[in-house]
Amino acid sequence: MAESFLVSGTTKKEKYESLLPQIKALTEAETDVIANLSNIISALKYGLDFFWVGIYFVKGEQLVLGPFQGPVACTRIGFGKGVCGAAWKEKRTLIVEDVEQFPGHIACSSLSRSEIVLPAFDKNGEVKLILDIDSEQLATFDETDSMYLEQLMEIISRCCN
Numbered sequence: 001m002a003e004s005f006l007v008s009g010t011t012k013k014e015k016y017e018s019l020l021p022q023i024k025a026l027t028e029a030e031t032d033v034i035a036n037l038s039n040i041i042s043a044l045k046y047g048l049d050f051f052w053v054g055i056y057f058v059k060g061e062q063l064v065l066g067p068f069q070g071p072v073a074c075t076r077i078g079f080g081k082g083v084c085g086a087a088w089k090e091k092r093t094l095i096v097e098d099v100e101q102f103p104g105h106i107a108c109s110s111l112s113r114s115e116i117v118l119p120a121f122d123k124n125g126e127v128k129l130i131l132d133i134d135s136e137q138l139a140t141f142d143e144t145d146s147m148y149l150e151q152l153m154e155i156i157s158r159c160c161n
């Protein structure tokens with residue numbers, strides 16, 4: 001199982017299409033939230049070669065860092081703050097082509113140039129966690145990423161309650 005987890009394809013679309021069914025199968029076979037999220041983060045980081053991939057959990061009025069792969073990151077982000085806090089407040093996916101152009105962007109790493117942030121929801125429709133993916137290049141993320149990553153957030157909503 002874990003050894004046979006492979007991402008195939010050359011385009012982003014092909015990679016996501018190879019990755020998502022494997023993530024679904026892997027997480028359906030495990031009930032532990034941290035174990036599932038940790039594997040999902042690793043699969044994204046190494047499968048699509050992103051700079052930083054991580055989860056922030058909603059805890060009270062803050063987001064608190066969860067499983068991640070990449071350089072050490074900010075541990076707490078307030079409601080509405082940075083890209084992550086804005087995605088939480090607005091309850092939607094945010095794509096930032098150039099982090100320097102996003103008012104209030106929180107620079108955990110000066111190497112991060114663009115990012116995509118997506119919320120996962122609990123059964124009452126409240127945001128329960130945020131997925132943050134950072135790139136060292138400008139304008140890495142587009143509608144292909146948001147479409148497949150929104151499918152991933154549905155898998156996360158199911159597997160990681």
Ligand code: SME
Nearest residue numbers: 073082083084105106108
């Ligand atoms: N850039 C994010 C903070 C999290 S780190 O990038 C890992 C933001 O502005 O919310």
